[in-house]
Amino acid sequence: MFVGTWAKETPDKLALVSAASGNGVTYREINDRSNQLAQCLYRHGIRRNDRVAMFMENNLRFMEIVWAALRSGLDVVSINRYATLDEVSYILNDSGAKALITSFARRDLAGLIPNQERSARVYLMCDGVVDGWDSYEDALSDNVPLPLTNEWMGRIMSYTSGTTGRPKGVVRREADLRINDPRPDAIHLSRSYRMDENTVYLSPAPLYHGAPIRFARTVQSVGGTVVMMEKFDALESLSLIERYRVTHSQWVPTMFVRMLRLPEPQRKQFDYSSHRIAIHAAAPCPVEVKRSMIDWWGPIIYEYYGATDSAGTSTEIAPDEWLAHPGSVGRAPPTLHICDEQGRELPNGEIGLIYGEANGSIYYWNDPEKTRSAQNPLNPNLMTTGDVGYLDQERYLYLTDRKAFTIISGGVNIYPQAIEDVIIQHSEVADVAVIGVPNDEMGEEAKAVVQLNEGTLPSLAIAKEILSFAGERLAAYMVPKSVDFVDALPRLPTGKLYKKALRDKYWAGRTLTGAVGGALRQVKES
Structure with a gap:
């Protein structure tokens, strides 16, 4: 099933809601508008297996664009809304996208894009226009809200987040399906997490990311409602669970940490009785953080492991199973x-x-x-x-x-995640990254880069306290040799840490030398 089915069965039901404004889009509206956009793209000669790119914040137009591509047999390429001009241009040129759709909110950067790439033949901007762009709303109004004669099922073509280098497009070979055919991945998600037409799914993360966009598609495939936040806020996200009677939600571990750091009276003021399943992924969750979340929300927290570019590696674990493992x-x-x-x-x-x-x-x-x-x-x-x-x-x-983040110090492998899982438990630490930095004798040594809680000032004393805290809980070889403080770590809105940006600062102009350095270089470059 897909939005067209629910446009017939529940036309006035909300398919998508903006948490910030309270405005929403019904199934009738999302079906009609996705048909109009599909007709528009077809009129411009864009055909099955071509690519259409989106560069957009969590906007009420977002999912209708996705459905227009999916019902046209197109690959939809969703670009990180925080990407730079160079990154957007790279993805557009690399993917060969024949259309690009953006919003007026992205106008400062979007206004420069038509001069940077040549593959697209259609540039549409919603909510307003700037030079070089056509009105999205006008383009839709010129087309009838009727489905194409042949509605092949398209794909979501994700680009990797690029945390270790240039993002790359990931292509999954899939069976030829029509838009009305059952989609195996949507069936799996809906069955695994018991999603149906009564589902209200809260997405505190940006929809451009692979997991939220696929979960949103699945929820709308089964006739549920997606509530999207413009950006994550710990207290606001909790209030939304009560306000919209949220049944399902999806998080990353950093969000758990920030919610747990809220004062207990704030955490306890909301009604969570509708909340049946909270899903998390994207990054490993420290054991004590997840245990604290289960103590708070109860055994409703499910986890899965997978990646945009993974196959045959996906795993899932239910809360009771996790407590045993x-x-x-x-x-x-x-x-x-x-x-x-x-x-x-x-x-x-x-x-x-x-x-x-x-x-x-x-x-x-x-x-x-x-x-x-x-x-x-x-x-x-x-x-x-x-x-x-x-x-x-x-x-x-x-x-x-x-592998790219493993620190090799004197031939010994040090895995930063285990160290980060300990340091994040320190009461004054809001976020932490552990990276390898140059050491002339050992090749690399571990350094903790720490973002402190608001109101806590960096000092030598707090650095020593953090290292002592780690030393009481870790093997001696795992304890970082030093601590640096930053105002904020370069973490993507999806929760992933952009470690390459951190490492580059320390390795600029440095090369790995000697026997240890040669071995390390071989591993890093393999």
């Missing part, structure tokens, strides 16, 4: 493998790269070399996203970090 992200399917650098499968308990059985179903757009580099050296049917972890004897998966 704290720290795990779920039982691994037979298609998940842990391998060493040479591609050999490792026994349970040993840390290695996480591979999934892709069997050619996933590749990187315009980048066969990156596709090959992600494949297992001994078995090209296996692909890795660069995540590192291990399986216990029951095949429960535990993440340790990403």
